[in-house]
Amino acid sequence: YSKVNPADTPILTLKITSDTLPLEKVNDLADTVLAQKLSEVTGVGLVTIEGNQKPAVRVRVNPAAISTLGISFEEIRLALIQNNINAPKGSFDGQRQAYAISANDQIFSAAEYRNVIIAYKNGSPVRLGDIGEVIDNVENVRLAGWVDGQPAVILDIQRQPGANIIETADRVKALLPRLRSSIPPTVKITILSDRTETIRASIADVQFTLLLTMALVIMVIFLFLRKFWATVITSVALPLAIVGTFGVMKLAGFGLDNLSLMALTIATGFVVDDAIVMIENIVRLMELGETPMQAALKGAKQIGFTVISLSVSLIAVFIPLLFMTGIVGRLFREFAIVLSVSVVVSAIVSLTLTPMMCAHLLKPEKPGDHSRLFLLTEHFFRGMLAWYEAGLKWVLRNQAFTLLIAVGTLVATVWLYVVIPKGLLPMQDTGLIIGVTDAAQSISFRAMVERQRTIAEIIRQDPDVASVASFVGAGTVNATVNTGRIYINLKPREQRAGIATIMGRLRAATKDVQGVSLFMQGVQDVQIDSRVSRTQFQYTLEDADEAELSAWAPKLLAKLRSLPELTDVASDQQSGGLQFHIEIDRDKAARLSVIPQAIDDTLYDAFGQRQVSTIFTQLNQYRVILEAEPRFQLTPESLSKIHVKSTTGQLVPLNTIAAVKTITAPLAIVHQGQFPAVTLSFNLQPGSSLGAAVEAIQKAQREIEMPETIVATFSGTAAEFRSSLKSEPWLLLAAIVVIYIVLGVLYESYIHPITILSSLPSAGVGALLALDLCGHDLSLIALIGIILLIGIVKKNAIMMIDFALEAERTEGLPPEESIYQACVLRFRPIMMTTMPMSRMMPINAMSERSCPQRSR
Known part of the structure; x- marks a missing residue:
């Protein structure tokens, strides 16, 4: 093995x-x-x-x-x-010379x-x-x-x-x-x-993402604060946090791959939040008449606990990712560490460097000394705040109805989670397709060569294909003579259609070639396969009785080919080869001394x-x-x-001591765990999900009443999907519980963490609806996005709860008035930390081309 x-x-x-x-x-x-x-x-x-x-x-x-x-x-x-x-x-070794013997x-x-x-x-x-x-x-x-x-x-x-x-x-x-x-x-x-072409494209993409994020963050901060130096101070946090993260990545031995790049891309939206919260509070105090030094000291004191709460609770979201099992868990452990480090560095910068720069670079406010931009935009911001206040008052007056809506969103979130299609990893377009040709098991090598070259030539004619490599013959590439392998290199992504479209076109173009079938799958950066198969996903049957397995595998294969969720259903069963059997007449052979x-x-x-x-x-x-x-x-x-x-040295004609007959026999018998095994592989129909396919296959197996002695298991990517599917609810629950514990410790309360987490259902509904409307599965990447969403949403709640609690303690305000005041005061920083997320729209379009994991 x-x-x-x-x-x-x-x-x-x-x-x-x-x-x-x-x-x-x-x-x-x-x-x-x-x-x-x-x-x-x-x-x-x-x-x-x-x-x-x-x-x-x-x-x-x-x-x-x-x-x-x-x-x-x-x-x-x-x-x-x-x-x-x-x-x-041997050699000769004389008195004075030695000779080696050769011939x-x-x-x-x-x-x-x-x-x-x-x-x-x-x-x-x-x-x-x-x-x-x-x-x-x-x-x-x-x-x-x-x-x-x-x-x-x-x-x-x-x-x-x-x-x-x-x-x-x-x-x-x-x-x-x-x-x-x-x-x-x-x-x-x-x-x-x-293979480095897609990696270089990802690196170029993330470089552009970082620059775009910085530009958008600077623009948003400038529009809200309308102060040049305040914008510069906040913008400094982003490169410092990224550079600090690179240093830790170097010490940990991490490289720039798709997962670390994805973590850095997401981190660009997080690392400025702490600086925005800090500097907005300092600027607000300066607008109330404080000097820059006084505002920096007072603002840092007011908001310091909030920044720590934001960062610690966000890191707590990633803790469950560190304990994910299997191949997927190992992959995303690096992702969680990189993101956590960036958050820690960002918090340190926001608590130290940002207040210091504010104290020395910001200018004191002078009454009536406002720029033209300030005067032009102030009316808009005041109107937006007034609209928010009106909505906030209505919500506080209708608390029962609001709670009912909250319960409804919680129910809707659970329902959407159950019904939305599920998958493991988004399918990548790496520009490389592996094809397997499958002909009759009795085909000769010469006939297979002819069909293979016909298929390869048809593929070459496709306008989106750059080159075609093709192999036939039993050896290291193919297990048997009746199978061939084709490697299809596609043109650069911007010059061609998507890989799914191309594979569909090639299926249609080659389906009429007599005596051979073509199965294809796109090459993925992460291959979770237990064996080489004709198509993407695998379902393996094992049985100690090879005859029983040979009888039932074709029945299940026929059933799976009728399922609307599947396409390119294939089997590695090779039990129909021709064999010329020689029956030796042992008595006659012994008599003739053979x-x-x-x-x-x-x-x-x-x-x-x-x-x-x-x-x-x-x-x-x-x-x-x-x-x-x-x-x-x-x-x-x-x-x-x-x-x-x-x-005795005599030549005896073979046909005098043996009879011959033609029989059928296996070309190959695959074993798994010492038992005969047959692997049925399949691709997904466009619009179908891996979760739906798994359910359909299990239902089909029950419908044909396959014997229990045949053990059927998903393998490779499908097996990893089933494993992750079982752990997904626990992963989400673990993330919420860890955040609750961390917030409970920070606030020394059982109730306040629940208040903060109450905003999650509405965000969950939005995320799941967005996935459904965009036609995406709830893949592992999307699940991580939802876990990150937990961190994003509770950050906004923390900023309001902190100020409400402070108002209750210092000013003696009742809860309703204190939360109202906190919402109004923290409206601007919440909008400032939320609006940079609009950068994800152009990034989604770019990443879909170079790395669909980041686009999710």
């Missing part, structure tokens, strides 16, 4: 081609020169070759010719082994192998070249690969764990000119796909591409392959030409 990183996809894929050299020579250069040099690059962890066409010497024997001469396949195999030896031979015991080329003597017949030598052809070729002739219709070798480059992707990719690209100069000029090296092992060895020699010897060179090692001539490998009738040598 193997442990894999689910996100460890190649960071770079290189295409190696030549118009003049045979593919095996190109493969040899890729293996002995390019792969070795690329593996030495700092940060590169693994270089693998796809479409592997490793050079080999192929010995193709004519069965009819050797049977006439009385030579068996086993004699040829032993001759090849004995004539190509690489073994130590020409190795054979390195097909031309030399042709002269190997197999036997003597009638006093004349029978050489290998007399009984067949010996050629320099490839190890496995039933493997093939192309890029854009041209035979090619593919190099996949993966990074070391923890290595910086962009730096590693840049080092590889810098090495390519030197590599090109070290190989023949007819061999071309081309970058087929570059043992079953001799039969197996002869058949393997003739039809199994048997590796019988190894050629060792200074750079690599190559195989010697023994087989019958290709024309004898086309039909089972060639078995009549096969003779087996008995223990």
Whole structure:
């Protein structure tokens, strides 16, 4: 078994081609020169070759010719082994000199192998070249690969764990000119796909986001305060908080990836809030006649506890994220830490640097000394405040109705949470599609090649496709001969349609190709898969009884294909292959002194591409392959030409000691946990959700009444979704409980935290309705957004509750009057911290292109 990183996809894929050299020579250069040099690059962890066409010497024997001469396949195999030896031979150690012993015991080329003597017949030598052809070729002739219709070798480059992707990719690209100069000029090296493109787009996006946020924050602060230096002081908090966060990220070993970038993007909206609250209070006191120093001292004292409450309670929201389990939990632990650090740094800056700068940079207020902008906007702000006061008075007069509305929003929030479609992670458009072709299980390699090239050519004609890499043949890429793999690189995002649209178009274009089906899935940065499957999501059946499993898996497959929530439903069950079964007559074979092992060895020699010897060179090692001539490998009738040598040295025709018949048999039997298993994979129909698909599959299983002895489980992304679905309500509840505890400690009250948290249902309704109207699932990203919303909403409540409590304690006001006064006083800072969130609208449009996680 193997442990894999689910996100460890190649960071770079290189295409190696030549118009003049045979593919095996190109493969040899890729293996002995390019792969070795690329593996030495700092940060590169693994270089693998796809479409592997490793050079080999192929010995193709004519069965009819050797049977006439009385030579068996086993004699040829032993001759090849004995004539190509690489073994130590000792040394001489004299009085003054030492000598190592060597010999020409190795054979390195097909031309030399042709002269190997197999036997003597009638006093004349029978050489290998007399009984067949010996050629320099490839190890496995039933493997093939192309890029854009041209035979090619593919190099996949993966990074070391923890290595910086962009730096590693840049080092590889810098090495390519030197590599090109070290190989023949007819061999071309081309970058087929570059995973760093989406990462660079995300970095560019977040850089623009930071600049846009700063600009919007500055604009909002200036519009509300209408003071130049007050705007500058508040704006200083943002870069300081971000730089401080970078420092902690460096110490913690975090890199700039999609999750940390998402945390920084969200942090840009949070880190200015504390500074806004602080400076607005100081400016308000200055407007009441205080000097800058007095206002800074008094304002910091008044608002200090509020800032601490805001920051501590916001960090408390992230605590449940730190304890999330599974792969998703590990992913978002970094997100929670980065966001928490930014909040802490922001609070420190707001409590120390902001009051100091206010005391020294703000100018005292002079009656009637207002700018033209102040006079133009004051009427608007006063009108807005008057409108708010009127609404606030109405709410305080109709408290019962208001409470009824609050209860209604709570019920609506719970109902929306239950009914809204649910998913795990938003589907990304990374510009890369993996396709799997699936043909009849009895198809030959030649027929599969023909269909594969037809499919690839149709895909190439699509206007949004940049390149197509295609592979067939059983090997490291495909498990069986009847499956093929296609890698589809799309054009840059701004030049093409969305990946879902393109896949739908390709399905329609290839559905009429006879004898083959194409299944596709978009490559995701986070792959949570337990095995390679044809499509995105997996449902695995296990059973100790392989026959029972084989009978019920097709029934469930047919049922799933009828579900409207699913598309591209596929199965990895391969139980319908053709097999030519040889029934040995053991009595007759024993009478003729033929043992079953001799039969197996002869058949393997003739039809199994048997590796019988190894050629060792200074750079690599190559195989010697023994087989019958290709024309004898086309039909089972060639078995009549096969003779087996008995223990007495006589050649016995195979058909005299065995009968043959055609049967069906599995091409492959997949096991999971030591039990036979079948994995049904599927994609989602446009508009469907993973949650709806999971429910539909479970219902379909119950409807066909599948035996309980068959254990059915979701795997990969679907399994992680089910696990997260169970923990989501507890995660939300944990966030609310932690905030309640923290607020209870801060306010030393059981009631005030409930008052603060009472604003959550209305925000929850708005968030869930927005998801539904925009057609988004309640994914894990959206859930984290709701958790963040808890932090955002309670910040506004804290600012009002703090001032109301202060008014009750210092001025002796009744609760209703104190909360009214607090709402009016804190209206401006609440609006100032809320309005910068409007920046999310343009960011949503940009992030949908480069990183849909941030757009949610």
